[in-house]
Structure formats: structure tokens, C-alpha cells
Amino acid sequence: MKILTAAQTRALDQATITEQGLTSAQLMERAAQALLFWFYGQYGYGRVPADTLLLCGPGNNGGDGLALARLLHEANYSVRVALLPASRYSPDWQHNRQRLPAAVPVAEISAGALPAISADTVVVDALFGTGLSRPLAGLAAAVVAHLNQAQARVLAVDIPSGLFAEASQPADSAVVRARHTVSFGLPKLAFLLPQNAEFVGEWQVEDIELSPGFIARTTTPWHYTDAATMAGQLPPRPRFSHKGTFGHALLLAGSRGKMGAAVLAAGACLRGGVGLLTAHIPACGYDIFQNSQPEAMCLSDAQPDHISELPNLKPYQAVAIGPGLGQHAASSSVLRQLLEAASQPREKTGPPLPLVLDADALNLLGQHRELLSLLPENAVLTPHPKEFERLTEPARDDYHRLELLRDFAQQHRCLVVLKGAYTCLATPGGELHFNSTGNPGMATGGSGDVLTGLLLALRADARLLPFEAVRLAVYAHGLAGDLAAHETGEAGLVAGDIVRHLGPALSRCSQRAQNTK
Numbered sequence: 001m002k003i004l005t006a007a008q009t010r011a012l013d014q015a016t017i018t019e020q021g022l023t024s025a026q027l028m029e030r031a032a033q034a035l036l037f038w039f040y041g042q043y044g045y046g047r048v049p050a051d052t053l054l055l056c057g058p059g060n061n062g063g064d065g066l067a068l069a070r071l072l073h074e075a076n077y078s079v080r081v082a083l084l085p086a087s088r089y090s091p092d093w094q095h096n097r098q099r100l101p102a103a104v105p106v107a108e109i110s111a112g113a114l115p116a117i118s119a120d121t122v123v124v125d126a127l128f129g130t131g132l133s134r135p136l137a138g139l140a141a142a143v144v145a146h147l148n149q150a151q152a153r154v155l156a157v158d159i160p161s162g163l164f165a166e167a168s169q170p171a172d173s174a175v176v177r178a179r180h181t182v183s184f185g186l187p188k189l190a191f192l193l194p195q196n197a198e199f200v201g202e203w204q205v206e207d208i209e210l211s212p213g214f215i216a217r218t219t220t221p222w223h224y225t226d227a228a229t230m231a232g233q234l235p236p237r238p239r240f241s242h243k244g245t246f247g248h249a250l251l252l253a254g255s256r257g258k259m260g261a262a263v264l265a266a267g268a269c270l271r272g273g274v275g276l277l278t279a280h281i282p283a284c285g286y287d288i289f290q291n292s293q294p295e296a297m298c299l300s301d302a303q304p305d306h307i308s309e310l311p312n313l314k315p316y317q318a319v320a321i322g323p324g325l326g327q328h329a330a331s332s333s334v335l336r337q338l339l340e341a342a343s344q345p346r347e348k349t350g351p352p353l354p355l356v357l358d359a360d361a362l363n364l365l366g367q368h369r370e371l372l373s374l375l376p377e378n379a380v381l382t383p384h385p386k387e388f389e390r391l392t393e394p395a396r397d398d399y400h401r402l403e404l405l406r407d408f409a410q411q412h413r414c415l416v417v418l419k420g421a422y423t424c425l426a427t428p429g430g431e432l433h434f435n436s437t438g439n440p441g442m443a444t445g446g447s448g449d450v451l452t453g454l455l456l457a458l459r460a461d462a463r464l465l466p467f468e469a470v471r472l473a474v475y476a477h478g479l480a481g482d483l484a485a486h487e488t489g490e491a492g493l494v495a496g497d498i499v500r501h502l503g504p505a506l507s508r509c510s511q512r513a514q515n516t517k
Ligand SMILES: NC(=O)C1=CN([C@@H]2O[C@H](COP(=O)(O)OP(=O)(O)OC[C@H]3O[C@@H](n4cnc5c(N)ncnc54)[C@H](OP(=O)(O)O)[C@@H]3O)[C@@H](O)[C@H]2O)[C@@H](O)CC1
Pocket: 010, 013, 014, 024, 027, 028, 029, 031, 057, 058, 059, 060, 061, 062, 064, 086, 088, 090, 127, 128, 129, 130, 131, 132, 133, 134, 135, 136, 137, 140, 157, 158, 159, 184
């Protein structure tokens, strides 16, 4: 699914109207119907809130609010409307103002007459949407401050008022703190960034049948990976396949006290469908590893506590390094040797050896940035924001971090998985793909090691292109976390639960089972 800018969204609305032969008021009615269904979903029939206040601005966002007020009134909700005065109102605003039944109380907001809002009021924030052209000030800012201070349940229409769809607003500017946001057609970039979580609350996108043709021809660097995107992405295992078909993977992981990271990554790699897995681990971990992962082969390093040797890479179709590695100088030298070997073409024309770099491998890269030039094309790096900062520089805000991420992936021609609630995959071509799966239960030690193991398995599978493998791994990892959380709850989820659910998660992305999340 694409993510468009506010300007592109306005053009999309216009294209929909033209192509479908609608009036803009008819499209607005679809938006209002979607909002009405949100109310039905929340409150059911007959359980309506005692007091619903619609705060309406002068543009089409306010028009949505006015249309919704009419629909709620017709559905026997007790509604009142407060209008933000302006010198100009949009034509669809005027249309819906006229259609509002006289029985609905309407007040004009002024500095001395802010609408009464109690903690029990359900407030619909229809002040400003994608037409926000500058930070809120004056009366608009005063209304927002008044609303936020009331701590009522707020539903934002399309986007919380005062929030820009794809840029930061100045610090301390007024933005509605919504508990829910219902948007139309496509998600907005702002919804996916941690800095906006306090404003956006829980968000959802409702289908109002916006022009699929316009969306298809509109270019954007931003994408949202949802169930529909991922249906059928994992090719079926051919009837006459054998373990060689799916690749032999090498995992370099573990150090004294951190063997669990190697065990989890190996478990995920095996559940990810790899043909063969060999783990190279420090000698202290040999028994631990063999006992817990009997399906994997194991190479023991000469050093007891850390990895100091790089095995011969010839047998392997992909290599991952990092989980539980530690930052010993000898392990750093192994990383350097690995990058030097991988940066040499394996065959004259073939692609370079697929690499996955995680955790301490990334920290070592950050300490020795000269190694970045050795990264083979399509190497996969999986930093969380702190690790990413060590590779680049501190970001001013989440939008700046996305710029740094995009530049880094383009400059080093690699695939960077910036981990978080909406993990963002940056490609060498400058695209950013935000992941939709996963939950806060996954914020627990070892979750990232599981992702590395799954990435290793899918990069070893020569049937998948590099980008396809990585996007699938990120999506299936989050989905496995969601399936696990159904069983354990979020608090009770541990990384091993994600491993156990990788199989079902991958099945949902397979070419035979095209069911959704
Ligand atoms: N197009 C369609 O058919 C559909 C559109 N839909 C809905 O329309 C929304 C977009 O509507 P929109 O483009 O009219 O913009 P909107 O957000 O209401 O604000 C514009 C007004 O606010 C004003 N203004 C801006 N910033 C301001 C500020 N800081 N302080 C004060 N004033 C400020 C601005 O004035 P100006 O910038 O010209 O001074 C203008 O008057 C969209 O989010 C969705 O909800 C859906 O119904 C689906 C169909």
C-alpha cells in the first residue's frame, strides 16, 4: 500500500471525483459514512454516548464533521456542533452546514465561549485535516489546548488537527491529542512515527473507494506493508525439492553469557525454512547449542568465550553475524575478514554473498566506519534506532532519521531494517517500506535475534529477490509476534514464542494460503 503526501491526497480526492463522476459532496458523504460506522463499532446500536461534540473547522475536514453530525443525529445520537469561525468556508462545508437538521445545537466558538467539554464528552476533532497550511495559532490553538486539557475521548477525523501529514510541526505548537484517528483510503506518514503517537492514538484507515488508477500512477518513496501486500509472497516448496534447494546458511553468533542469542537466531532460521544451517560459535556454547538446536550443525571456535575465526565460506549461500557476538577485537577482525571476502564476487557474474549484520556486528561497524565501504550490494543491516545512530549521527527528529536512513541505504547500496513499532525497511533504490505487523509484547530481549535468523533463512533461499526476502522476513516476524501474543498476551510474550509461530506466519504469506492477518 502506498503512502502519499497531503498534496497528493488532495489530488487523489479530485481524481476520484472526476473519474467516478461524483460531486465532491458525495465523496464527503462516503467519508462521513465511514466515520458513522466507527461510532457503530464502538458503541453499537442503543449504547450511544450521552454527549457527542463535533468541533468543525472551515474546510472540508469541518465539512466531514458537519456531515457526520447529521448522520449521528439521524441515528439518534445526542450531538452538538461547535464551529470555528473563519473568513471563508469551503463549498462542501457550506453544503453540509445547510443540510444539518435544525434540531442539532450549533454554536460558534470564540475566545470567551469555548465549548463545554467534560471527561465524558465524546469529541470529534474535525477542525483541520490535510489542508493544514501552517501551525495552529490564536483561537484554533486555544480550542485545541482547551480540548486536550479536558481529557475527553477524542476521535480525530483523517488526522489530528495541528499535525502535519509528513513533516514535524514546531515544538510546542498546538496539536489535538486524539485517542482514535480514522483516516481515509491510505495511511499517513505521520501515523508511523513514534514522535506522533501521543497525538494519533489508535489509527485505522477506512476504504472510501478512492481512485485505484490514480494511486497506481502516483510515485512515492513511502510504502506500507500490509496483509494484502504480502499475500502469496512466499513461493511453495516444489514437490521434488531437497535440502539443497533452500540453501545452506552460516550463523556467526554468541559469546559467553549470550549463547541464547545464537540459539534463538538458529531456531528462527530453521523455522524460516532453511535447507541446512551451520552455526559457528565460541567453544563455551557447544553443548548448549547442540542440545537446544539438534537440527543445526555446529562449528566450535578455538576461543572459549568469543568468536575469533572465520570458517571457509564456500559451502554457504548466506551468512549472518552479530547476535550475542560481543565486541572483542578478535570478533571485530572476523567481521572485517567476512566483509572482505563477501565484497569479492563469488562467481564472475553472480550476486555477492548475501549477508545479514545485526547487533554487535553493527556496533563494530559503527566503531570502524571504514568497513562500510566493504559492504556487499544488498547486505542487510538490522539496527534499532540506537544502533543506527552509531552508524550515522543523532537524528533531530523521526523525520530526520528517515532521511538519514534513506541516504544510508542509497549510499551503501544495502537494505537497512530500522527496527521499531513500524519497522522501516530502506532499499538501495531509495524506497522506505513500513511494516504493519508486530506488537509491544515483542519489546523483549531476543526478538531481534529471531528476526536475524529468519532473515538469514530467507536470504539463503535463492528463489527470493533480496528485497522480497527482507520484506517478507520483517512482516512474518511481526505476524508471528502477533500470533504468539494471542496465546501469551503481550506481557507474557518471550522471543522463543515468536520462533514457535514463524511457521504459521509464513504459511499466511505463502502462495497457497492467501488468507489475511
Ligand atoms: N477533497 C475531498 O473531496 C475530500 C476531503 N476530505 C476531507 O477534507 C480534508 C481536507 O480538506 P481541505 O483541503 O478543505 O482542508 P482542511 O484540512 O479542512 O483545512 C483547510 C482550511 O483550514 C484553513 N487553515 C489551514 N491551516 C490553518 C491554520 N493553521 N490555522 C487556521 N486555518 C487554517 C485553510 O485556510 P487557508 O490555508 O487557505 O488560510 C482552509 O480554510 C481531509 O483531511 C478530509 O477530512 C474527505 O471528506 C474525503 C473527500
